[in-house]
Amino acid sequence: MSETPKRRRGDRRDAVLLRETDALHFIMGIIYPHRADNEAYIAERIDLEPIKAYLAKKNVEGIEFKYTFFHVIVAALVKTITIVVLVFALIYFLFPIYWAIIASTKTPSQMTGSNGLWFAVGLSDLPAAIAKNYGTLIGWTRGQFWRWVLNSLIYSGVSALVGTLVAVMAGYATAKFNFKGKNLAIGVIMGCMLMPAALLTIPQYSIFHAMHLTNTMLSIIIPCCVSPFGFFLGRVYAQTSVPNELLEAARIDGASEARIFFTIVLRILAPAMVTIFLFLFVATWNNFLLPLMMVSSDTLKPVTLGLYGMVSLATFTDRGALMMGALLGVLPVIVLFLGLQRYWQAGLAAGAVKG
Secondary structure, three states: OOOOOOOOHHHHHHHHHHHHHHHHHHHHHHHOHHHOOOHHHHHOOOOOHHHHHHHHHHHHOOOOHHHHHHHHHHHHHHHHHHHHHHHHHHHHHHHHHHHHHHHOOOOHHHHHHOOOOOOOOOHHHHHHHHHHHHHHHHHHOOOOHHHHHHHHHHHHHHHHHHHHHHHHHHHHHHHHOOOOOHHHHHHHHHHHOOOOHHHHHHHHHHHHHHOOOOOOOHHHHHHHOOOHHHHHHHHHHHHHHOOHHHHHHHHHOOOOHHHHHHHHHHHHOHHHHHHHHHHHHHHHHOOOHHHHHHOOOHHHOOHHHHHHHHHOOOOOOOHHHHHHHHHHHHHHHHHHHHHOHHHHHHHHHOOOOOO
16 A cells, blocks of 8 residues: 655645635635735735734634634624623713713703703803802702711611621521521522512511611611522522532531631632622612601601602702702712722622632
8 A cells, every 4th residue: 555645844834825825815805805916905904914923823723714714703893893882881871970960060040051961161160060059959958968878878888788798698508508498498588589679668667667666777777688689699609619628627627617607708708798798788779669668757868768858849940959969979889889899890700610
């Protein structure tokens, strides 16, 4: 039997160069079909070197050019679409804040008689316009505005802290321990995620009224401390981020379950706890129906309910002052998100990969 002669290295290199040239002309024919053979004309308009380098690299790896070209086009298309979508999403989320900043400097007549996308006064007059609307806001709220903001901070902060600890403890217990009724308890709690929170407001009011706790801070803090979604996140993170070997080693060393949880588990789940804390904080801050049902005293209202009461007045017409209050009322949440962004992103990734 005759042995098939091996292709020489020079022939292989020539074949690679020929395939590179054909593929480059193929791509140029797609981009500029009427000048496909004029590489100088195309080189004046686009940079061909990255394409040549990429095609040469793929040839060494033995990938066919029709698939390589398809990969290049699809990758560029996906990148372009991603950038466009992200830009639109950025505009969608930032435009309301921008509009609130503009509107918070305007008087009622300027709200309808000026450009809605820019200030109604010159930049040098902005401090006076801001001070005027701020004074109007404080007047309409009878000096209670910052008290409402403080109440919201207390409700959201305490509820988020206690709720995060409860959610992580419950999630850790159901993830790492076996006990009777475990699956039933998980099913009931997960089923509660499907129930709208507003549906529970009336029963909660009846319970707290019977306990003489209405019109108190506890009537808002206690219901907001329980979060089925927080339990779900805590359980998932505990399942995937806490190794059983570490728990067994701690038990062998004589550590109690409480010590294991508070000194080991909480540190491992710290990024996940930040995520749960932010979800609970924002949910409590934006809660409107529960405070509306539970509290009636002006000194106990959160900022959302306080601004609603101001708008409900028949004589209220100053929308600029309202936008000033809304903007100042959301600043603590923005500051919190920006301050905890690094931990929050780490918490979202925690538990995504096993091991």
